[in-house]
Amino acid sequence: xxxxxxxxxxxxxxxxxxxxxxxxxxxxxxxxxxxxxxxxxxxxxxxxxxxxxxxxxxxxxxxxxxxxxxxxxxxxxxxxxxxxxxxxxxxxxxxxxxxxxxxxxxxxxxxxxxxxxxxxxxxxxxxxxxxxxxxxxxxxxxxxxxxxxxxxxxxxxxxxxxxxxxxxxxxxxxxxxxxxxxxxxxxxxxxxxxxxxxxxxxxxxxxxxxxxxxxxxxxxxxxxxxxxxxxxxxxxxxxxxxxxxxxxxxxxxxxxxx
Amino acid sequence: xxxxxxxxxxxxxxxxxxxxxxxxxxxxxxxxxxxxxxxxxxxxxxxxxxxxxxxxxxxxxxxxxxxxxxxxxxxxxxxxxxxxxxxxxxxxxxxxxxxxxxxxxxxxxxxxxxxxxxxxxxxxxxxxxxx
Numbered sequence: 001x002x003x004x005x006x007x008x009x010x011x012x013x014x015x016x017x018x019x020x021x022x023x024x025x026x027x028x029x030x031x032x033x034x035x036x037x038x039x040x041x042x043x044x045x046x047x048x049x050x051x052x053x054x055x056x057x058x059x060x061x062x063x064x065x066x067x068x069x070x071x072x073x074x075x076x077x078x079x080x081x082x083x084x085x086x087x088x089x090x091x092x093x094x095x096x097x098x099x100x101x102x103x104x105x106x107x108x109x110x111x112x113x114x115x116x117x118x119x120x121x122x123x124x125x126x127x128x129x130x131x132x133x134x135x136x137x138x139x140x141x142x143x144x145x146x147x148x149x150x151x152x153x154x155x156x157x158x159x160x161x162x163x164x165x166x167x168x169x170x171x172x173x174x175x176x177x178x179x180x181x182x183x184x185x186x187x188x189x190x191x192x193x194x195x196x197x198x199x200x201x202x203x204x205x206x207x208x209x210x211x212x213x214x215x216x217x218x219x220x221x222x223x224x225x226x227x228x229x230x231x232x233x234x235x236x237x238x239x240x241x242x243x244x245x246x247x248x249x250x251x252x253x254x255x256x257x258x
Numbered sequence: 259x260x261x262x263x264x265x266x267x268x269x270x271x272x273x274x275x276x277x278x279x280x281x282x283x284x285x286x287x288x289x290x291x292x293x294x295x296x297x298x299x300x301x302x303x304x305x306x307x308x309x310x311x312x313x314x315x316x317x318x319x320x321x322x323x324x325x326x327x328x329x330x331x332x333x334x335x336x337x338x339x340x341x342x343x344x345x346x347x348x349x350x351x352x353x354x355x356x357x358x359x360x361x362x363x364x365x366x367x368x369x370x371x372x373x374x375x376x377x378x379x380x381x382x383x384x385x386x387x388x389x
Contacts, residue, residue, distance in 0.1 A: 138330060146327050147377060181379060184348055189376035204332040 045140045046225040047120070047198060048253040049212070050235050053109050055219035062090050062115055065211035065220065069196070072210055074187045076175030085166040085188075087196040088117040088211055097256075100242055105258045115220075117211075118143065118164040118196040119244060119252030126156035126165065135193075141225075141253060142198050152191040161248050165195045225253065293367040296359040300352075303338035316372070319346060347378045355381060 003011070056062055069075065069088050078084045096114035124143045126135050134149035135156055157165045171190045181187060185201070188194050199209035207213070212222040223230035232255075235241075241255040259265065304311050306318065322344035325331045334341045342349045354360050357380045365372065 136328075140330075144327070144330075148323060148327070183379045183381055186347065186377040187379065189373070200330065201332070204330050 044226060046253070047140050047142055047203060048223065048225040048232055048255065049117075049120075049198070049209070050221040050232050050241065050255040050257055051115050052219045052221065052235075052239075052257045053112065053114065054106070054258070055217055056112060056115060061216060061219060062113060064214050064216065065115060066090070068210045068214040072182050072185060074172070074176055074181045074185055076172040076187075078170070078175050083169045085168065085172065085194065086164075087166075087194070088115065090114070091116045096244055097242065099245060099247055105242075109258060114256065116162065116164075116244070117254060118198070119162055119250070119254045120198055122251035122253060123249060125159040125161070125250060129155040129159045131155065138200070140203070142200050142203070143195075144197050144200055145194060147186070147188060147192050147194070150192040152193065154193060156193055160195075161245055161250065162252075165193050167191075167193050221257075293363040295361075295363045296356060298354050298356040298360060301338065301340050303340075304353075305335060305337050305342055305349075319350075319374075322346070346374060351378075351380060 066088050070077065073087060075085050075087055090113040093110045093112060093114055096116055120141055120143050122141065124135075124137055127137050127143060130136070131153060132149045132151055134146050134151070136144060136146075138144050152167065154167055157167060168188050168190050172188050176187060199207070199211075202209060208222050209220075212220045218231075221232050221235050223232035225232060227233060235257060236255060239257040241257050243252045243255060246252075306315075311318070323346075326344050332343070334343055336342070351357070357375075
């Protein structure tokens, strides 16, 4: 059989296409390629939180959530803004939602402080940059910290667009009332990054996060996003909700009901 | 051999000097100086036999840490009817509450300084005191 140049190229092209095309087809049909894009297994648990902004009126509405977290998690209170450690705190509306000034929100809500914390993103940039996997995403979606592994490089702080992470520049124990710390929860040490982990230690034993338990009048709603009957799903169905900096694609899992 | 009257005594002196630490240890009274940790306990049984704990408690603690922190497995273990959490602060220390006499004595002898206490608190002692 004699082939000219054109025929050879045609046959080679078809053979190549058949081989690589069928592998791709197999991957698509077997679901492997498709599943790569789907992070959430609908049968699994996906914890999320909703903050009911209109229900935060007085400063005590915020403080009762913030104080209990600070107390139980041994979070030091520092006056120096450069060194402060924040897990859950108040932020001005325009700082919490810089892109959403156009949204038709009741004007009085825009005057309010917004309770902010780690968003437990579905697509967490902090996890992607961590060189030691000291921060990683659990199967239930929580972005967890392992202080034993943190080397204090602060890449995660640079990556987080919400400022949810704090670095221990100083020994946090120097700023804690050492006689009144919660002995059952560790403090941190100098040189590690910390953040809210949605009270993973409580969730694992079937409790709700501290701030959710402490809040008044269900102003914080916690639940499984994959369960259509959960409180959070019902709230999100009924009410209009916004998320912080959605254009960045981090898919925050802390929703703000407006 | 040339100068053997000088070389051989010289070698002997050298050998004695080099082996002084061995002789010193053998004949001095401090040679048997081993740490005597004081054990403080509430239960008859530890989570593992005493020998295992003495030799590999650090391995067990690392296993517990990985299990709880990384695998979110906060299940309990039952030993001799008592239920324990896998926790340094909430299990080990609750029973062995005398860090200075228990943990530190051996750790100091072995010259190891585990950094557990940089974060985990110890009750009834100055919690800031590291190691």
